[in-house]
Each structure stands twice: as structure tokens, then as C-alpha cells.
Amino acid sequence: MEVVILTGAEEIGALAADAIGALLARKPAAVLGLATGSSPLTIYDQLAARCDAGLVSFAAARGFTLDEYVGLPADHPERYRNVIDTVFVSRVDFAPGAVQGPDGLAADVPAACERYENAIRAAGGVDLQILGLGTDGHIAFNEPGSSLASRTRIKTLTMQTRRDNARFFGGDVNAVPTHCLTQGLATIMSARHIVLVATGAGKADAVHQVVEGAVSAMWPATILQHHPHVTVLLDDAAAGRLQLVDYYRETYRCKPNWQGI
Ligand code: GLP
Numbered sequence: 001m002e003v004v005i006l007t008g009a010e011e012i013g014a015l016a017a018d019a020i021g022a023l024l025a026r027k028p029a030a031v032l033g034l035a036t037g038s039s040p041l042t043i044y045d046q047l048a049a050r051c052d053a054g055l056v057s058f059a060a061a062r063g064f065t066l067d068e069y070v071g072l073p074a075d076h077p078e079r080y081r082n083v084i085d086t087v088f089v090s091r092v093d094f095a096p097g098a099v100q101g102p103d104g105l106a107a108d109v110p111a112a113c114e115r116y117e118n119a120i121r122a123a124g125g126v127d128l129q130i131l132g133l134g135t136d137g138h139i140a141f142n143e144p145g146s147s148l149a150s151r152t153r154i155k156t157l158t159m160q161t162r163r164d165n166a167r168f169f170g171g172d173v174n175a176v177p178t179h180c181l182t183q184g185l186a187t188i189m190s191a192r193h194i195v196l197v198a199t200g201a202g203k204a205d206a207v208h209q210v211v212e213g214a215v216s217a218m219w220p221a222t223i224l225q226h227h228p229h230v231t232v233l234l235d236d237a238a239a240g241r242l243q244l245v246d247y248y249r250e251t252y253r254c255k256p257n258w259q260g261i
Helices: 009-026 041-052 080-087 109-122 159-169 185-189 201-212 220-226 245-253
Strands: 002-006 031-034 062-065 067-069 128-131 153-156 179-182 193-198 230-235
Touching: 002 009, 002 245, 009 041, 009 128, 009 193, 009 230, 062 080, 062 109, 067 080, 109 153, 109 179, 185 220, 193 201, 193 220, 201 220, 201 230
Parallel strands: 002 230, 031 062, 031 128, 128 193, 193 230
Antiparallel strands: 067 179, 153 179
């Protein structure tokens, strides 16, 4: 796991955008794993600006989102499909239909989850997966207790996650859906490169567990310790509880210039 501690969200967005730009330059038809939440927003801003400037193109690329609330109407602004369209997809040059997400309105949920797994597989798998981190250590919506071998399925959201996300629903926790469809931990682990982004002191405990804790379903993101290519991009506050913080800083400072994340 490579841990990179940067000055803030802007620098994090630029470094992640560099990695995605480099991927698209060597593989224009790359498959991107897209995350919602506030953490990746500066990445999307950077990519939109670079696309406007003609520096990067998504015309041949594809994307898969991580998760979706169950039951939100198709036109609900907080439906993750609509969120990712607003914050990213509509701002760059993806071909129509190139970005897919789990169907939170499916009548047959297990069939929809299986279709989603098959679609990711048929696309050749995810080349680079962007991830945020829940304060309880969830990635996508794999809440504590999730099977470390899980695939796309329905999950019940914890009250902590519903409270965390109430800010997107006018502060009303009861307006936050109780269920979601989410890629499983094994689905996420199938991506070839994973870039996890976390900022702010509220994530410091979860970050400490992910990077330095024991692998456990209680902190689902700890499964990433078993992945050969994970990059963790943090600000100082999110890195605040890391034991080996000086080592991570030194390692990145001494990294050869030619080597991206
Ligand atoms: C939600 C999403 C996750 C996201 C997490 C953190 O629960 N399902 O994919 O990583 O929130 O969100 P934020 O980046 O806004 O802190």
C-alpha cells in the first residue's frame, strides 16, 4: 500500500487526475471505477478541466459506479447515477451509455446484481478504481460485517452511514434510504489499481485501520491490504492517527520523479 500525504484536496485531485490521465494515454479504452461522495470531487474537477483543455479524453473509456441507493426515484438528485452524471460524466466526453451503475429500482435484485457483475467482467474489469472511505471503514457501501469475499448485492445501511449521508438529504436521516446495492469487497478487489482518497480528521480512525490495522470485516476497507496496487491519498488531518506517518512522508519524498502513483 502506498500512502501519500498531500497538502489538501486540490493536490489530491491533481495527483489522482495525473494517474487517470496517464492510464488513458496508454489505454484510451480504459475502464474506470467511479465513486460518489465528496472525497473524489476534486479529481472530477481536475479531469473536467483537463478534458476541456484537450489534455485527456474519455471518448473510448467506460465507467462503472460502485453503489446505488435502493428505491430512490429515477429523477431523484441524490440517486448516485444522477450524482455521478452531474459531478463528472456530463462534464467530460464519455460516449452515451459508457457509464453504468447498479440498478437501485430493479424488481429482481439478485438478477440485477449478477448482471452488474457480468457487465464489469465483460468490459475486461476495472483498470483504476477511485474509492472514498466511510467513517466506519466502509468502501462503496460495504458496511462493517461485510463478507471479505462479497460480490455485488443488497446491503442495509448502518445508522452511522445514514447519519453521515443525511447532509445530502436536507439533514433528515429518515429521508436517507435504508438499503443500497453495492459492489462487494471482492468486486472492488478485482480492480487493477485502487486509489483511495480520504480527507479530514473524521476519517483518521478509519485510515489508521485501513493502513495499519488488522484485516477484519469490522473495518471492511482493511481488505485492501491484500491488494498489490493500492494508493492512499490523504491530507494531514486524515493522516493524523498513522503510526508510521514519517516513514510514509519520507518514502514519497524519495520516490523517483518518473514513477507515478
Ligand atoms: C458513501 C458512499 C461511499 C463513500 C462514502 C464517503 O457512503 N457510498 O462510496 O466513499 O460515502 O463519502 P465522502 O467522500 O463524502 O466522505
